[in-house]
Every structure is written in structure tokens, then in C-alpha cells.
Amino acid sequence: MYHMVQWAGVTGKSPRERLLDGAIDYVAQHGLADVSLRSLAAALGTSHRMLIHHFGSKERLWVEIVRTVEARQRGLLAQILPDPDQPVGEAMRAWWKHISDPALWPNERLFFEIYGQALQGRPHTTELLDGIVDDWLGPATEINVSLGVPPELARAHARLGVAITRGLLLDLLATRDVAAVDAAMEAFIDVYTLWIERAGGSLPR
Amino acid sequence: MYHMVQWAGVTGKSPRERLLDGAIDYVAQHGLADVSLRSLAAALGTSHRMLIHHFGSKERLWVEIVRTVEARQRGLLAQILPDPDQPVGEAMRAWWKHISDPALWPNERLFFEIYGQALQGRPHTTELLDGIVDDWLGPATEINVSLGVPPELARAHARLGVAITRGLLLDLLATRDVAAVDAAMEAFIDVYTLWIERAGGSLPR
DNA sequence: GGCCCACTGTACCATGTGGTACATGAGATC
DNA sequence: GATCTCATGTACCACATGGTACAGTGGGCC
Numbered sequence: 001m002y003h004m005v006q007w008a009g010v011t012g013k014s015p016r017e018r019l020l021d022g023a024i025d026y027v028a029q030h031g032l033a034d035v036s037l038r039s040l041a042a043a044l045g046t047s048h049r050m051l052i053h054h055f056g057s058k059e060r061l062w063v064e065i066v067r068t069v070e071a072r073q074r075g076l077l078a079q080i081l082p083d084p085d086q087p088v089g090e091a092m093r094a095w096w097k098h099i100s101d102p103a104l105w106p107n108e109r110l111f112f113e114i115y116g117q118a119l120q121g122r123p124h125t126t127e128l129l130d131g132i133v134d135d136w137l138g139p140a141t142e143i144n145v146s147l148g149v150p151p152e153l154a155r156a157h158a159r160l161g162v163a164i165t166r167g168l169l170l171d172l173l174a175t176r177d178v179a180a181v182d183a184a185m186e187a188f189i190d191v192y193t194l195w196i197e198r199a200g201g202s203l204p205r
Numbered sequence: 206m207y208h209m210v211q212w213a214g215v216t217g218k219s220p221r222e223r224l225l226d227g228a229i230d231y232v233a234q235h236g237l238a239d240v241s242l243r244s245l246a247a248a249l250g251t252s253h254r255m256l257i258h259h260f261g262s263k264e265r266l267w268v269e270i271v272r273t274v275e276a277r278q279r280g281l282l283a284q285i286l287p288d289p290d291q292p293v294g295e296a297m298r299a300w301w302k303h304i305s306d307p308a309l310w311p312n313e314r315l316f317f318e319i320y321g322q323a324l325q326g327r328p329h330t331t332e333l334l335d336g337i338v339d340d341w342l343g344p345a346t347e348i349n350v351s352l353g354v355p356p357e358l359a360r361a362h363a364r365l366g367v368a369i370t371r372g373l374l375l376d377l378l379a380t381r382d383v384a385a386v387d388a389a390m391e392a393f394i395d396v397y398t399l400w401i402e403r404a405g406g407s408l409p410r
Numbered sequence: 411g412g413c414c415c416a417c418t419g420t421a422c423c424a425t426g427t428g429g430t431a432c433a434t435g436a437g438a439t440c
Numbered sequence: 441g442a443t444c445t446c447a448t449g450t451a452c453c454a455c456a457t458g459g460t461a462c463a464g465t466g467g468g469c470c
């Protein structure tokens with residue numbers, strides 16, 4: 001850390017951090033399937049030698065990218081905790097509005113690309129699958145309970161919520177038909193609100 | 206077509222068809238991200254030269270594979286038309302049981318891998334996105350209407366159904382937790398059945 | 411000033427890639 | 441039997457890749 005001043009400059013970031021940030025942006029835009037160290041380095045205004053110097057190898061760079069993206073993705077969860085007092089429909093609507101924001105699309109495309117590759121067992125991406133669903137279930141289950149879902153059902157409902165979010169995002173990213181996908185989400189909100197009102201809490205299965 | 210007898214042999218398939226079938230199996234098992242013509246050819250017991258001879262180029266082979274897989278995927282839809290007289294929950298359960306069969310997992314993994322790459326604009330895979338949602342909406346909408354969904358809502362509900370199916374499949378392929386994902390589907394069936402009974406048809410929005 | 415060390419760049423290498431040129435073999439047609 | 445056509449294989453090519461060897465630079469530290 002002696003020489004931090006040397007490259008800290010205005011940003012306060014190390015060259016490594018700057019390269020990683022830039023790499024994530026580039027990869028989010030171009031995908032990681034057909035990216036070579038050389039093309040990436042050229043886009044970042046450096047040489048592929050530098051990427052190897054800072055990250056060791058291409059594989060390790062990707063692991064770093066995947067982990068960072070994953071961490072950011074996870075960070076969104078805590079950021080968007082709904083108000084338990086508002087109606088369930090409003091909470092769902094707020095969540096969907098947030099997660100479907102076009103500004104997040106590049107990250108989500110990258111997420112699904114990596115997901116797809118990890119499903120095929122591509123090395124170093126597999127570990128991403130470990131908590132890819134379960135890590136969301138804890139917080140999501142709590143939210144569901146606070147919204148009136150019977151505890152013994154809350155985990156299954158949380159799983160359903162994750163699936164719907166991802167399924168609709170897949171649709172949205174492919175079709176870009178915001179109105180139609182929003183309508184599908186509204187349909188679910190409608191259906192789910194009814195269930196919460198009439199069955200949730202009062203009629204434990 | 207003069208020489209069809211030459212290579213028709215017992216199978217009745219041309220070498221090209223045999224290679225395509227084998228390639229789809231191989232790719233479904235290994236993914237297509239890191240497959241080279243040479244490795245594929247070796248697995249098929251031929252030379253990479255043959256693949257180029259029959260399919261022109263690697264890209265075109267993949268287009269062929271993608272299209273064929275897509276066509277098979279679509280074929281499943283017509284195959285599993287539910288009986289309109291059975292309760293809606295049974296129809297959904299039958300569909301889920303069919304589509305979540307582990308025998309289909311390799312194909313579905315491949316589907317999501319290609320989906321992810323197509324989202325990133327990988328050439329020749331993009332066209333896959335064209336009807337990737339809409340092609341399912343027609344039949345699915347009809348089914349929903351026949352199950353008692355008001356026509357003006359049926360398309361949004363169909364979209365929701367596609368999203369839930371794919372979202373839960375993503376979960377299933379990653380976690381392999383059949384019981385948990387089935388439970389999430391049951392939760393949705395429960396929720397949806399209530400809506401169909403109390404709101405569907407009788408309470409148009 | 412002398413040393414250290416992170417950083418960056420220039421060649422270079424071995425390897426694997428997709429694709430091409432050319433030769434061979436086996437049926438089918440006449 | 442001559443010939444044609446499709447299928448297949450061998451050898452090769454140009455190229456891009458990830459990674460390495462080596463050199464240079466410039467600021468902090470003593």
C-alpha cells in the first residue's frame with residue numbers, strides 16, 4: 001500500500017479496481033462469451049498484458065467479474081425492502097418497478113448469460129449456482145411472512161416470487177415489450193392479492 | 206437424391222441428419238460455449254472436415270442446432286394440450302410434471318444457454334429471440350380461455366405462465382431440488398385456483 | 411543518490427482454431 | 441466399364457488466443 005498515492009489520482013481507486021470496473025461495464029455490454037483479453041484490453045485503453053498482471057489469468061478475471069456482479073445483484077435486495085404496512089400489491093409493484101428498470105438490463109443480461117453457462121458446467125462459473133436461489137429465499141421469506149403469508153408456506157412463495165421475477169425478466173430482455181410484461185406482472189399481483197386477502201393467514205392450508 | 210440408398214442404411218437417415226442428431230446430443234450435454242468443431246467431430250467419430258462439409262461452417266451448424274432444438278421445444282406444446290374439462294389445477298400439474306421431467310433437462314440447459322447468449326446479441330442466435338415468448342402465447346392464451354380466464358386477461362396470464370415455467374425451470378436446473386421447486390409450483394396452483402374459482406369469469410376486472 | 415516496487419509496454423511463443431486444397435473410395439447411372 | 445457424385449479423410453494454412461520473458465519508467469523510502 002506504500003505507493004497508493006502514485007496511482008490513486010483523483011478517483012481514489014487502484015488501477016486494478018479501475019480495470020475491474022471497466023471490465024464489468026464492457027462485459028455487461030458485450031457479453032463474456034466472445035471476449036478476448038486483447039479486445040477487452042483495447043477497449044479499456046491498456047494491453048492484455050496488464051489484465052494478466054493484475055488478475056493472473058483470464059479465468060480468474062472472469063471469476064472476479066462474476067463475483068462482483070453477483071455481489072451487486074445481491075446488494076439490490078437489501079436496498080429494496082418494502083414497507084410492511086403498505087398493501088401487498090404495492091410492495092410487489094415497487095419491487096418490479098425497481099428490478100425491471102432498463103438501467104439494470106445490461107447487468108441482468110450478463111446474469112442470465114453466466115447463469116446459462118454455469119448450468120452447462122463451465123468451470124469457475126459453477127460456484128455461482130451455489131446460492132443463486134437460496135441466497136434470496138431467506139430475505140424473501142421474511143418479507144412474505146411480514147406481508148401475511150403463513151410461515152409454513154412462505155418459503156415456497158418466496159421461491160415462486162424469485163421464479164416469477166426471473167421469468168418475467170427473461171421475457172422483458174428478449175421482447176423489450178415493457179407494457180406487455182408489466183401487464184403480466186399486474187395479472188400476478190391481482191391473483192396474488194386475492195389469495196392474500198382471502199386465504200393468507202385466515203385459512204392456513 | 207440419387208444416392209440416398211448409399212448412406213441410408215438401416216437408420217434411413219442421411220449422414221447429415223445423423224451428424225446433426227449426434228451434434229445436438231453432444232451439445233446438449235457439453236454446452237455450446239466451449240465446443241470446437243474438432244472436439245465435436247471426435248465425439249461423433251468423424252473429422253471436423255465433415256462437419257464443415259455438411260453444414261458449411263461452425264456458425265451455420267449452430268444455427269441448425271438452435272433451430273432444431275427450438276422446433277422440438279415447440280413441439281412439446283402441442284403434445285401436452287390439457288383436457289379442458291379437468292380442474293385447472295390438474296392441467297397445470299400435468300404440464301409441470303411433463304416439462305420438469307429430468308429427461309428434458311439437457312435440452313432445457315441448452316435452451317437457457319442459448320437464450321443467455323442471444324440476449325447478448327451473439328450473431329445468428331439473435332433470431333432465436335424473435336418468437337421466444339410470443340410463439341407460446343397463442344396456444345397458451347387459448348388454453349387459458351378454455352380454463353375460464355376472461356379473454357381480455359388471458360394473454361397476460363399466458364405470459365405469466367410462460368414466465369413461471371421458465372423461472373421455476375431455472376431454479377430446478379440450478380438447485381436440482383425437485384421437491385422444493387414442486388412445492389413452489391403447488392403454491393402457485395393453489396393461489397391460481399382460488400383466483401379462477403372466485404374471480405375468473407364471474408368477476409371480470 | 412541508490413534501491414525497491416508497482417505498473418506498463420513490446421516482443422515472442424506454443425497452441426488450438428476455423429477453413430481450404432487435394433486425394434480417395436464407394437455406389438449409382440449410363 | 442467409364443464416369444459422375446457424394447462422403448470421407450489427410451495435410452496444411454493463416455490467424456487469434458492466453459500466457460511468458462524481458463525491459464523500462466517513475467515515484468516513495470532510507
